[in-house]
Amino acid sequence: MAAKRREELLNLIPAYAIDALDENERAEFEAWLQHDPEAQAILADYRMVANHLVALAPLRPAPKHLQADLRQRLAAGSSGNGAVKSVAPKPEPIQKPSRRRSVWFLAAAALITMVLLAVVLLQLGPTDDSVQIASAKELYYELKRQSGSSQYTLIPSEMNEAVYGNMVVSLDGEYAVLCIWDLPPTAPDQIYQMWLIDDSGTRASGGLFQPDPSQKAVYLRVPFDQPAAAYRSVGVSIEPAGGSPLVDRPTGPRVLSVPLS
Amino acid sequence: MSPNLAELLAQIQAGNESALLTLHEQYANLVYSIACRVLNDPLSAEEVTQDTFMRLWYKAETYDAAKGSFVTWLLTITRRLAIDVHRKYQHDPMQDPVYMDSDIERWENILGSGEDADLKGTLVAVLHELPDEQRQVIELAYFHGMSHGQIADYLSQPVGTIKTRIRLGMQKLREAWLVGSSNDPNQDK
Numbered sequence: 142m143a144a145k146r147r148e149e150l151l152n153l154i155p156a157y158a159i160d161a162l163d164e165n166e167r168a169e170f171e172a173w174l175q176h177d178p179e180a181q182a183i184l185a186d187y188r189m190v191a192n193h194l195v196a197l198a199p200l201r202p203a204p205k206h207l208q209a210d211l212r213q214r215l216a217a218g219s220s221g222n223g224a225v226k227s228v229a230p231k232p233e234p235i236q237k238p239s240r241r242r243s244v245w246f247l248a249a250a251a252l253i254t255m256v257l258l259a260v261v262l263l264q265l266g267p268t269d270d271s272v273q274i275a276s277a278k279e280l281y282y283e284l285k286r287q288s289g290s291s292q293y294t295l296i297p298s299e300m301n302e303a304v305y306g307n308m309v310v311s312l313d314g315e316y317a318v319l320c321i322w323d324l325p326p327t328a329p330d331q332i333y334q335m336w337l338i339d340d341s342g343t344r345a346s347g348g349l350f351q352p353d354p355s356q357k358a359v360y361l362r363v364p365f366d367q368p369a370a371a372y373r374s375v376g377v378s379i380e381p382a383g384g385s386p387l388v389d390r391p392t393g394p395r396v397l398s399v400p401l402s
Numbered sequence: 403m404s405p406n407l408a409e410l411l412a413q414i415q416a417g418n419e420s421a422l423l424t425l426h427e428q429y430a431n432l433v434y435s436i437a438c439r440v441l442n443d444p445l446s447a448e449e450v451t452q453d454t455f456m457r458l459w460y461k462a463e464t465y466d467a468a469k470g471s472f473v474t475w476l477l478t479i480t481r482r483l484a485i486d487v488h489r490k491y492q493h494d495p496m497q498d499p500v501y502m503d504s505d506i507e508r509w510e511n512i513l514g515s516g517e518d519a520d521l522k523g524t525l526v527a528v529l530h531e532l533p534d535e536q537r538q539v540i541e542l543a544y545f546h547g548m549s550h551g552q553i554a555d556y557l558s559q560p561v562g563t564i565k566t567r568i569r570l571g572m573q574k575l576r577e578a579w580l581v582g583s584s585n586d587p588n589q590d591k
């Protein structure tokens with residue numbers, strides 16, 4: 142390797158130590174690093190330095206309730222929902238639909254969808270505090286067919302990495318259904334709780350639910366109070382049978398989240 | 403690794419919740435501080451803090467004392483989890499001011515425990531003496547997971563300028579580390 146190029150790569154070691162290389166630089170750098178012991182020794186120094194960069198963060202006291210929250214998370218986990226570390230194949234990444242469509246086409250599709258939604262929603266009947274499950278499946282597939290609807294991929298927590306699925310949101314952001322695959326039942330004294338997190342970080346319960354063990358997937362209406370664009374994410378946690386004792390936050394472990402950004 | 407810490411980690415691996423809560427009591431403030439620095443959002447920082455300790459709960463066996471201190475390992479987990487959240491929500495780093503910690507000595511005590519306390523303390527002190535423009539780009543990379551190119555776009559500066567600032571800042575820190583190492587009788591190298 143030319144001395145000049147080696148010098149350039151040596152100069153990248155500090156940035157590599159703090160993960161600042163761009164993708165196009167990283168591949169070449171790592172290939173070179175494997176065969177240059179001197180560079181590896183220098184990198185070890187920089188890694189030691191990087192470990193101390195945390196000192197640039199101001200120290201802040203953690204909220205007092207965190208210890209109690211963690212205790213509850215652990216209690217929830219020890220009641221039969223310990224870590225499940227099997228890995229299932231994830232669905233193909235879902236692309237957000239292109240917005241470069243005809244306005245007339247979208248309008249017509251939206252009108253048809255609204256009529257179909259009205260039919261579906263009429264069938265749902267009155268709502269209660271629980272998340273509607275039965276007819277949500279129809280709505281889910283209706284929304285998937287809707288031109289201009291958006292889909293967001295579910296991210297499982299470490300607690301159960303086998304869970305997968307997505308959420309589909311109508312064009313106007315009014316309707317959304319969360320589809321979760323391979324969600325195991327909770328312990329008898331527990332229940333799943335959905336959470337809606339808006340842009341300000343405020344959490345609100347989206348209802349309680351328990352998946353049907355005979356079904357592979359569970360479909361959940363997401364009860365947005367505002368258009369979906371006003372929300373940051375949707376999450377699901379495991380809570381005591383009556384739901385989280387706190388109205389504005391989960392107390393049990395998070396099972397999954399669906400970022401909307 | 404102190405015998406007490408080793409024992410606690412062994413207990414966590416055995417499923418002892420009290421051991422995890424003990425470490426939470428000791429380190430929650432540090433973990434929360436790092437999460438806050440990355441996210442600048444107390445609620446999100448709380449979640450990352452708890453996720454960090456849940457990861458410790460499930461994966462305590464992955465800590466290797468031969469590769470570094472426990473606190474460094476724990477805070478690295480925190481930082482990576484927080485950067486993942488940061489990327490998902492695409493927070494604006496400019497909302498996070500580049501500022502100095504007003505309590506350097508406390509960080510020195512936290513990171514500088516053990517045989518090479520003086521050396522680590524020196525490094526932390528030099529870190530806080532870096533020129534603002536060098537510290538800023540290092541912070542954007544380290545706390546926000548931004549690459550050379552992303553920082554250049556973000557600050558509207560040439561990539562070459564960003565590379566130089568990171569290199570110069572990190573070189574100063576490494577020099578302080580090497581000088582300290584050569585003066586420290588406890589260091590093997």
